[in-house]
Structures are given as C-alpha cells and as structure tokens.
Amino acid sequence: MQKIPRNLFVSIILVLILAGCNIPGLRTNPTPILFPTPNYTMTALFSVDVQDPTATPLVVVVTQSESTQIPTQEPTALPTATMQPPTNTPIVVTATPQSTATSLPTATNTPVVRTGNWVTASYLNTAPNLDSVWDEWNTTKYPAKYVAYGSGEWKNSDDLEGSFRIGWDNNYLYVAVKVLDDQYVQNATGQDLYKGDSIEILLDTNLYGDLNSNSLSSDDYQIGISPGKNGIDGIKEGYLWFPSSKAGGISGIKIGSSKGEGVYRVEMAIPWSTFGISPSSGQQYGFGLSISDNDNESSNVQQSMVSNLSNRSLVNPTIWTVLTLTK
Numbered sequence: 001m002q003k004i005p006r007n008l009f010v011s012i013i014l015v016l017i018l019a020g021c022n023i024p025g026l027r028t029n030p031t032p033i034l035f036p037t038p039n040y041t042m043t044a045l046f047s048v049d050v051q052d053p054t055a056t057p058l059v060v061v062v063t064q065s066e067s068t069q070i071p072t073q074e075p076t077a078l079p080t081a082t083m084q085p086p087t088n089t090p091i092v093v094t095a096t097p098q099s100t101a102t103s104l105p106t107a108t109n110t111p112v113v114r115t116g117n118w119v120t121a122s123y124l125n126t127a128p129n130l131d132s133v134w135d136e137w138n139t140t141k142y143p144a145k146y147v148a149y150g151s152g153e154w155k156n157s158d159d160l161e162g163s164f165r166i167g168w169d170n171n172y173l174y175v176a177v178k179v180l181d182d183q184y185v186q187n188a189t190g191q192d193l194y195k196g197d198s199i200e201i202l203l204d205t206n207l208y209g210d211l212n213s214n215s216l217s218s219d220d221y222q223i224g225i226s227p228g229k230n231g232i233d234g235i236k237e238g239y240l241w242f243p244s245s246k247a248g249g250i251s252g253i254k255i256g257s258s259k260g261e262g263v264y265r266v267e268m269a270i271p272w273s274t275f276g277i278s279p280s281s282g283q284q285y286g287f288g289l290s291i292s293d294n295d296n297e298s299s300n301v302q303q304s305m306v307s308n309l310s311n312r313s314l315v316n317p318t319i320w321t322v323l324t325l326t327k
Contacts, residue, residue: 115321120166120324121168121326122167123167123168123169123281124167124169125169128176130254130255130269131267132267134165134176134265137167137176140165141163143161143308144177145161146310146311148290148307149302149305150305153293153304157180158180160293160306162178162179162291163177163178164178164308171271173270173275173279176268178263179197181293183295184259186229187229187300188229189229190237191241192300193239194302195302196229196300198291199227199266199268200289201288202286202287202288202289202290203285203323204285204287205220205221205285207284207286207322215317216317220242221242221274222241223238223239223240223270223274224239224241225253228257236256238250238268253268253274255268284324284325285322286322288308289308290305293306309321
C-alpha cells in the first residue's frame with residue numbers, strides 16, 4: 001500500500017525540478033552574453049546585421065588572421081584588388097560603371113610617346129655646300145656619344161664620338177656629321193662598308209602607322225655612308241641595307257668629307273626618293289644616327305659603334321627617337 005504514494009511523491013518532485021531549473025539545451029532563446037570569437041574584427045565587418053549593400057562595393061582592409069566564412073547574401077562576389085607591378089609605359093585606362101564589381105580595366109591602344117632626345121630638321125632655303133664646313137648650318141647640333149656596340153674595343157671619346165646637324169628641303173634630307181676618331185680606316189665597300197669608319201642612318205617613314213611595332217617593316221630604312229674608301233679622299237658611297245628588297249647603292253646621293261687631326265667631317269644630301277617621301281613641314285619620322293669605327297688597317301671589321309640612341313636597337317624601331325621637319 002506504501003508503493004503507490006511513494007511513486008507519486010517522486011513524480012511530483014521531478015515535475016517541480018523541471019519547472020524550476022534551467023537545464024542546458026532546454027532553453028530556446030540565445031544567451032544575452034557576447035563572447036569574443038576568433039577573428040572578431042572580420043565577424044563584425046561582415047555581420048548580417050549591417051545595412052543593405054549599396055551599388056558601390058565597400059573597400060575593406062583585412063589583416064591576416066583565422067579565416068572566417070563570408071556570408072553569401074549577394075550573387076555578385078566582392079571584388080578583389082590585385083596589385084599590378086609598375087611599368088615604364090603609362091597605361092591609359094577606360095573607366096567602367098560602378099554599379100557592379102568588375103575585373104581590372106583593359107589598357108587602350110592609345111599611342112605611346114617616344115622618349116629620348118628628339119631631333120628637329122630645319123628647312124634650308126639654300127642648299128649647303130657639301131664641303132664639310134658647318135658655318136652655313138644654322139641648325140641644332142646633336143650628340144652621338146652612346147656606345148652601342150663594341151664597348152670592349154671603345155677606349156674613350158678620342159677613339160670615337162660624334163655630333164651631327166640635320167636639315168631638309170623639297171629634294172633632299174641633309175645631314176652633317178663631325179666624328180672624333182684618332183685613326184681613320186675604311187677599306188670596305190658596298191654591303192660591308194659598316195666594317196670601316198662610316199655613318200649609319202635609321203628612318204621609320206611611317207612612324208604613327210606602326211608606332212608600337214617592335215620589329216622592322218617595309219617602311220623602315222637602314223642606310224650606310226662611307227666618307228671615302230682607302231682614305232678620306234677616296235670613293236664615297238651610300239648603301240641601303242633595309243628594306244632588303246631595295247638593297248643596293250643609293251642613286252643620286254651626294255657626299256662631301258674632309259679630315260683633320262683626330263677628326264673627320266662628312267656632309268651628305270640624301271634624296272627623299274630613297275625613302276619614297278614627299279616632305280612637308282610638321283612631318284615626323286622615327287630616327288637614329290650611329291657611327292662605326294675600325295682602327296685595324298689590315299682587317300675589315302666593325303670594332304665599335306656610338307649612337308644618338310642611348311639603347312640603340314636596329315631591329316626594334318620603338319627604340320628610335322623622333323625626327324620632326326620644321327619650316
């Protein structure tokens with residue numbers, strides 16, 4: 001008879017305990033106490049309680065810490081900023097709308113301006129006498145002093161250094177060159193004349209048509225000038241190497257030269273027809289002038305070269321400077 005009341009008493013006690021105690025796991029409301037979580041800074045930045053995202057993405061600076069999963073409420077991923085290495089060439093950027101996150105903008109094809117010491121050719125009302133005297137050249141003098149080839153053979157400015165002046169009229173491109181050279185040697189001819197003391201001229205006749213092309217094309221010209229074979233008073237000639245389809249002696253070229261102690265001078269008149277050009281004031285061309293040297297009288301060899309181009313490259317016209325015709 002005592003068993004039933006005892007069970008009833010135990011049941012009542014259990015009910016009272018369940019009603020009065022807060023057993024973990026039975027409450028459904030979250031605890032009001034906030035405990036720091038790993039990477040609490042990121043949790044706060046990416047909290048779901050922030051305002052609705054705007055059209056312009058937020059820029060967030062994140063420090064290295066434990067990874068925190070970023071909520072994926074928006075279908076568009078947050079943009080990632082990628083550091084780009086600096087380049088020497090300015091990149092022209094086309095702006096994109098800010099309504100959506102996009103990839104990095106693509107550079108346009110805006111022409112790149114050539115650097116270096118640009119050259120101006122002044123119009124000459126009277127053609128200069130090709131007597132290697134500069135008195136009648138009322139034009140700017142430009143240096144050709146950068147060692148472009150054979151630095152091991154080049155000794156100093158007395159061994160090889162140069163300067164030049166340039167002008168034009170409707171028939172010719174005029175170039176006058178002064179060369180410091182302690183020994184004049186030119187025994188080569190034709191396509192080999194660069195293996196002796198000689199002048200080289202590079203001209204890009206379609207500068208803006210292929211401004212960014214780093215290879216030679218049919219509008220790029222390379223010509224050589226010999227001041228005189230077997231001596232400064234010897235046979236003078238001009239030779240065209242490139243375009244190779246036009247290779248050969250230059251018809252109609254005029255050359256005058258003279259020699260002094262440790263120096264020689266050359267003046268030349270190159271027909272515009274050599275380049276297929278009808279000149280006019282304001283025209284611009286790619287340009288380079290270089291001087292080859294050989295001090296070995298028993299061998300035809302190009303020992304060194306100086307240029308007005310600090311980093312001359314024959315096969316890369318983007319390295320050449322700019323020649324402007326003025327009047």
